[in-house]
Amino acid sequence: MITRYELKKRVKRLHSSMEKKGINSFLISNPRNVEYLTGRDTGRILLTKDKDFLWVKELYLDIYSDLYSSSGYPFDVEVYEKNSIKRKIKRSRIRKLAVENLNFLDYDKLKKELGINLVVTDLVEKQRAIKSRYEIESLRRSAHIAMKGMKKAFEVVREGVREMDALSEIEYEIRKRGSESPPFESGMLLASGKNSANIHARASWMRIKKGSLVVVDLGARYNGYFSDMTRTIEVGKINAEKRKIMEYVREIQDETIDRIEVGVKAEDIHNFVEREMEKRGYRFYHSTGHGIGLKVHELPNIGPESGDILKDGMVFTIEPGIYIPEKFGVRFEDMILLKRNRVEILTR
Amino acid sequence: MITRYELKKRVKRLHSSMEKKGINSFLISNPRNVEYLTGRDTGRILLTKDKDFLWVKELYLDIYSDLYSSSGYPFDVEVYEKNSIKRKIKRSRIRKLAVENLNFLDYDKLKKELGINLVVTDLVEKQRAIKSRYEIESLRRSAHIAMKGMKKAFEVVREGVREMDALSEIEYEIRKRGSESPPFESGMLLASGKNSANIHARASWMRIKKGSLVVVDLGARYNGYFSDMTRTIEVGKINAEKRKIMEYVREIQDETIDRIEVGVKAEDIHNFVEREMEKRGYRFYHSTGHGIGLKVHELPNIGPESGDILKDGMVFTIEPGIYIPEKFGVRFEDMILLKRNRVEILTR
Numbered sequence: 165m166i167t168r169y170e171l172k173k174r175v176k177r178l179h180s181s182m183e184k185k186g187i188n189s190f191l192i193s194n195p196r197n198v199e200y201l202t203g204r205d206t207g208r209i210l211l212t213k214d215k216d217f218l219w220v221k222e223l224y225l226d227i228y229s230d231l232y233s234s235s236g237y238p239f240d241v242e243v244y245e246k247n248s249i250k251r252k253i254k255r256s257r258i259r260k261l262a263v264e265n266l267n268f269l270d271y272d273k274l275k276k277e278l279g280i281n282l283v284v285t286d287l288v289e290k291q292r293a294i295k296s297r298y299e300i301e302s303l304r305r306s307a308h309i310a311m312k313g314m315k316k317a318f319e320v321v322r323e324g325v326r327e328m329d330a331l332s333e334i335e336y337e338i339r340k341r342g343s344e345s346p347p348f349e350s351g352m353l354l355a356s357g358k359n360s361a362n363i364h365a366r367a368s369w370m371r372i373k374k375g376s377l378v379v380v381d382l383g384a385r386y387n388g389y390f391s392d393m394t395r396t397i398e399v400g401k402i403n404a405e406k407r408k409i410m411e412y413v414r415e416i417q418d419e420t421i422d423r424i425e426v427g428v429k430a431e432d433i434h435n436f437v438e439r440e441m442e443k444r445g446y447r448f449y450h451s452t453g454h455g456i457g458l459k460v461h462e463l464p465n466i467g468p469e470s471g472d473i474l475k476d477g478m479v480f481t482i483e484p485g486i487y488i489p490e491k492f493g494v495r496f497e498d499m500i501l502l503k504r505n506r507v508e509i510l511t512r
Numbered sequence: 513m514i515t516r517y518e519l520k521k522r523v524k525r526l527h528s529s530m531e532k533k534g535i536n537s538f539l540i541s542n543p544r545n546v547e548y549l550t551g552r553d554t555g556r557i558l559l560t561k562d563k564d565f566l567w568v569k570e571l572y573l574d575i576y577s578d579l580y581s582s583s584g585y586p587f588d589v590e591v592y593e594k595n596s597i598k599r600k601i602k603r604s605r606i607r608k609l610a611v612e613n614l615n616f617l618d619y620d621k622l623k624k625e626l627g628i629n630l631v632v633t634d635l636v637e638k639q640r641a642i643k644s645r646y647e648i649e650s651l652r653r654s655a656h657i658a659m660k661g662m663k664k665a666f667e668v669v670r671e672g673v674r675e676m677d678a679l680s681e682i683e684y685e686i687r688k689r690g691s692e693s694p695p696f697e698s699g700m701l702l703a704s705g706k707n708s709a710n711i712h713a714r715a716s717w718m719r720i721k722k723g724s725l726v727v728v729d730l731g732a733r734y735n736g737y738f739s740d741m742t743r744t745i746e747v748g749k750i751n752a753e754k755r756k757i758m759e760y761v762r763e764i765q766d767e768t769i770d771r772i773e774v775g776v777k778a779e780d781i782h783n784f785v786e787r788e789m790e791k792r793g794y795r796f797y798h799s800t801g802h803g804i805g806l807k808v809h810e811l812p813n814i815g816p817e818s819g820d821i822l823k824d825g826m827v828f829t830i831e832p833g834i835y836i837p838e839k840f841g842v843r844f845e846d847m848i849l850l851k852r853n854r855v856e857i858l859t860r
Contacts, residue, residue, distance in 0.1 A: 226837030265617050266616055268614055268616055268619040268632050269632060271616045329688070331687065332684055335684070340680045344699075345694075345699040350692075361571075449569060490574065
């Protein structure tokens, strides 16, 4: 369980980056950002120079009273009533308010209702990209559950087994091992035969064939933190083309991981993968990787024109893949922790 | 599988509602809206007076070539390259462009790049609220899988069983029965004892106790269409307070379903539930229900200040619940189809 101490550190760090940006007040409503700062994924936050407020529905005030009323909890917790936040903002004479990247209609409504300047900022998302010890430990345990699921995948993916049957067994294992949710947002990916060339494939009732490749992309969730890994499983003896591409993707993944260090531009990592594939005569159809934490996809973005820089404490995936439409696909994906400028692979 | 005919009908209906609103051009990028109109959840759409375009990555042009190149497919399919959409918009001399409710930064960027007026509209979401025969059939089959899962829940929820173990068995059943994804976005909800009072509870390793209530909220997915249902299961003999509230919630649900007809305001349905609960001395902490389709939550919103009107062809949930913090909770949820002004319950 998360401690008040951990939460206080997070809120303090956020205040200090707000100060650097000249932001005095910040309204936070994205459930993952709220979870990150309060320990629970409900409510809305207003950070101000003097005080930090959390509004939650009455029901949650009761349910989470142990946490909310504990000494040292970093928020003044109040019952959410209609307009309670707007009243507070008006009373506090806030002139400029930072908000998250809201959808246009919510942004527009808020701006009109408050009649003040809004500044869109991703300060919380940026902070979430740098993981604390507690977060790294949670990600490690989440990756551990994912690896148990992958072990099961290597057992059940066999000639003649239907994709959906294999998938059910693997997700079952992941849940039995304590994952707080099924893999990702719509379940794991298991794609055999020519389906493996489809990045978005949905598992079918098709039987897995001898000599085919099966892409298995799965993960788990622990303390709210997701994990994500992919293996391509050989079923029986594969042909020379498949063998060659399996080797290419593995080589490229290893060489890419070797280039990871603090200060490197994320887009340079991605461009490297693209170049290496082109050298071998293939195109790269997706991004190289993504940060992972309270969301499956978060900062940093290891993709083209990313703008992100690799920093100490980041956890992200490296997942090159080569796809031959109508034939097969190969992907390998691991979660990388960059800590004290050393690389640790959490999913091996 | 979805037919070209079904897709053509959808695109045509959208054009006619665009015309009514005076919209000539519409850029669509939300994956669920893209899936609704194209049959695949990838790419971007530009609808114009003369022609409708779909841009997809080269990989998908190959993978989905059967569909995309079939005669009568309602889009001109092109390979997505950087700026290809912007070029088309500029060349077509579009002065006013409809867009979905994008996030603020994307909206702002698009507006600056194009230098034309953007109008935010929910025309696709509104159309998706009214289900076609194909959609109703898909929802029916999705609900059927959910019911199989619920049957399993009534078997495995027993005194002494750990919440996570029961949950794993139920999700396993749902997947084995062919659900295209695990229930909802983060798995099903199974909450016993005082956890059942928490609408967002996550299953734990706690054992289910005799005399307790267990809220089981689950669903499935078929042809992309979600289902959603909740039952509260009694474990052994329950006390009089629990018995009373079980009866209250069932009564309120039945009476609410009785009030459903074409033309009724969704918020009136919600206000009725709220009033009925207050009459009995309880507060209602969430909305009464939500439309369901390619997303678990879509239009109509059966909640306070909704503004939606119940129409023929809508499918939505009715899910009253009473929660006693620190003690227990009760919720019953069913999927309702409103067709030819008759109510059909898809989850019974």
